[in-house]
Amino acid sequence: MPLTILHADLDAFYASVEQLLDPSLRGLPIAVGGGVVLAASYEAKRFGVSSGMPAARARQLCPGLRVVGGHVREYQRLADLVMAVFDEFTPHVQRISIDEAFLDVSGSIHLFGDGATIGTEIRSRVRSRVGLPISVGVASTKHLAKVASQVAKPDGLVVVPHGHERAFLEPLPVGLLWGVGPVTEAKLAGRGIYTIGQMAAADHGMLRSLLGEAVGTKMADLAVNRDHRSVRPGGRSSSVGAQSGFGRSTATAQLIRAVLGHLADRVSSRLRASERAGRTVTVRVRFARAGRASRSVTRSHTLDDAVSTTLTITEIAERLVGVALADHPDETEISLLAISVSNLRPQPALQLELPVVCDDPLRPGSPVGAARWAVDRSIDAVRLKFGRTAVGYAGVALSPYHSVPDEFRELAEH
């Protein structure tokens, strides 16, 4: 028996929430974001406005565009309500971002009806209870369900009947395949491949040499709807990171320290909140030079022990940025810094009190690490009670380098 997989995806999510909260925005072209567009309503998309675009550019394309601020808390709350609707049909729900999920309803059909019936009912409940439009794709594999939901947008349902998968895929552009972006699309176009059908007919060896072993094999499989991935509930991220863009600036020690301090604070407090720590610290530096495309480099360091203390991560990051700058002596201006911690493992709060875990990885045997744990735990506790801005490290909390308000940063979290 073929499986029945649904992919459910809220339409223009942030923009739809804003229109839900403020009825005067309904039917109007709107964009959510500050300097850049995080989401555009369908009315705005018709003018060519898309996410990731600078707001100034979006206004040029769409003169009547309303740019609205983000109701960050509402996004999370409403998305969670939608996910709760999914749970009513099956426990096999895999959330893949704030606003979309896969559902394996194969075992629910005898209770609720076939995939089309369940998809229709989900759309109806989300509309009536939450008030948001949602598109649903129904198919026998995850990948095809995802393609179907894209075809269904906006506010639609597309069912791909079993046995008709390849006929459905054949005429569609390769860009609809999950994993095909601008670069891959251009490479395929160079071989005269524009549709999924053309890709299915292409020589597999050629695809692998053109796109690389893994991507080539995957594409050859997807084009003929070979997709054996199952819907897996849960799953935590395998890295935690933060970045900050601040416009072209001279790379002074003060700037670097202030930005890294702030980033390390965000990353480490999130690590501790999820009771995790990581062994690998990675920094990214984006160089900015007038009249030339910016480029970024990364430097990473893997420690013997996992860390999650603010000051330790700050110090490692500072050292790594120093290495990156030393490797590029001709670059004097930077426009972005990022810190990411990976190689994560559980670190229960209880363990934090143990001296052996508190060892300072930069200076093994040093009691400094233990003191840092205590300070971080205290800061976490105060913030839990009085809010993030109540307390922090001097020079971090007072730093002027906060180009984007923290609420906006949290848009992309989770």
Next chain:
DNA sequence: TCTGGGGTCCTAGGACCC
């Protein structure tokens, strides 16, 4: 107009071990 921020996965070379 190269703009924001938070992620995943893949590739390729080198070190190291068996």
Next chain:
DNA sequence: TCTGGGGTCCTAGGACCC
């Protein structure tokens, strides 16, 4: 002494997704 193969880990970069 040289040769071979396989596996794992680390590092840097890049494509892609929301």
